[in-house]
Amino acid sequence: MTVDGGERGSALLPVMLVMFLFAAIVFGAAAVVRVDAMVAGHFRQAAEARYAAEAGLEVVLAELNALTTWAPVVSGSRHSPLVDGSFGGRKTLPGGGTVSVCCGNGSVADRLSIDTRLSLLPARRGLEWKPYLWAPFDRLASGDHSTRLYIAVWVAGEEGVSAGGESDETEAVMVRSDAVDPGGRRRTIEALAHRRLGAAIRVQAWREVR
Numbered sequence: 001m002t003v004d005g006g007e008r009g010s011a012l013l014p015v016m017l018v019m020f021l022f023a024a025i026v027f028g029a030a031a032v033v034r035v036d037a038m039v040a041g042h043f044r045q046a047a048e049a050r051y052a053a054e055a056g057l058e059v060v061l062a063e064l065n066a067l068t069t070w071a072p073v074v075s076g077s078r079h080s081p082l083v084d085g086s087f088g089g090r091k092t093l094p095g096g097g098t099v100s101v102c103c104g105n106g107s108v109a110d111r112l113s114i115d116t117r118l119s120l121l122p123a124r125r126g127l128e129w130k131p132y133l134w135a136p137f138d139r140l141a142s143g144d145h146s147t148r149l150y151i152a153v154w155v156a157g158e159e160g161v162s163a164g165g166e167s168d169e170t171e172a173v174m175v176r177s178d179a180v181d182p183g184g185r186r187r188t189i190e191a192l193a194h195r196r197l198g199a200a201i202r203v204q205a206w207r208e209v210r
Contacts, residue, residue, distance in 0.1 A: 046185070046187065048147070049149060049180075049181065049185060049186070049187035050179070050187040052137045052147070052149045052151060052179040052187070053151070053177045053178065053179035053187045053188060053189040053208075054177070054189050055137070055140055055141055055151075056133065056137075056151035056153045056177040056178075056179065057153065057177035057189050059082070059133065060080065060132060060133055060153045060155070061175065061201060061203065063080055063133075064155075064173070065195075065200060065201040069171070069197075070155075073130070073132055073155050073173070074130065074155060074156070074173060075130070076130035076131070078132075079131070079132055079133065080132055080133035080135075080153075082133055082139055082140065083134055083135060084134055084135040087101060087102055087134055088101060088102045088103065089102070091134070091136070091150055093136050093146075093147070093148050093149070093150060093181075093182065094136055094138045094146035094147070095138075095146035095147045095149075096146075096148055096182070097148055097181070097182025097183075099150040099180050099181070099182055101152060102131075106184065108152045108178055108180055109131070111178075111186065112129055112154065112176070112178070115209070116129065127156040128156055128157070129154040129155070129156045129174075129176065130154060130155055130156065131152065132153050132154060132155045133151065133152070133153040134150070134151065134152045134153070135150070135151055136149070136150055137149040137150065137151050137179065148181050148182055149179050149180070149181055150179070150181070151177065151178070151179055152177075152180070153175065153176065153177045153178075154177075154178075155174070155175055156173065156174045156176075157172075157173060157174075158172040158173055158174055158192060158194070169196060169197065170194060170195070170196055170197070171194060171197065172192065172193065172194035172204075173192075173193055173194075174190060174191070174192055174193075175190065175191050175192075175193055176188060176189075176190045177189045187208070188208065188209040189206070189207070189208055190206070190208075190209055191205065191206045191207075192204045192206075
């Protein structure tokens with residue numbers, strides 16, 4: 001029995017349609033996998049940055065707890081022993097890339113200035129942040145691989161409460177920890193810490209800044 005050209009063409013058409021359908025399914029599945037991998041990667045990076053910001057905050061709170069007075073910290077004359085050189089310019093990260101600390105557009109200091117100036121709370125707009133700790137995250141915590149995160153922690157005297165002075169009964173400071181990467185992504189944690197002189201530090205409030 002012979003099959004003419006018209007019958008062969010009509011039989012080939014469903015086969016081609018099925019092939020195109022399978023190809024569309026394969027390409028669609030590959031696109032979904034790529035999107036899932038991208039979302040998972042961004043989520044992991046955001047989580048790492050948040051944990052790094054929290055770690056920076058914890059390091060500074062521990063150092064503040066060991067000081068007899070916070071006055072030099074609030075004035076900006078005393079810094080953490082972990083600082084990465086002078087506060088300014090671009091800093092190189094062990095994991096690759098650089099981060100601008102101060103003071104041009106897009107630097108860590110510039111973004112803090114914008115956040116403070118645009119705050120909806122008048123008291124926050126009056127805070128005078130002083131850099132206390134700036135260093136690659138690798139300097140604060142040991143790990144098996146180098147990270148691409150830089151930590152900058154700032155301290156400001158809390159409005160309405162004494163922030164230093166040995167004769168003062170209570171000290172209170174705002175502490176802000178920024179974790180940034182070379183791509184400009186950032187996670188920020190802030191805390192309000194206080195203590196009565198001679199007592200241990202207490203964290204009264206803690207929040208992530210969005």
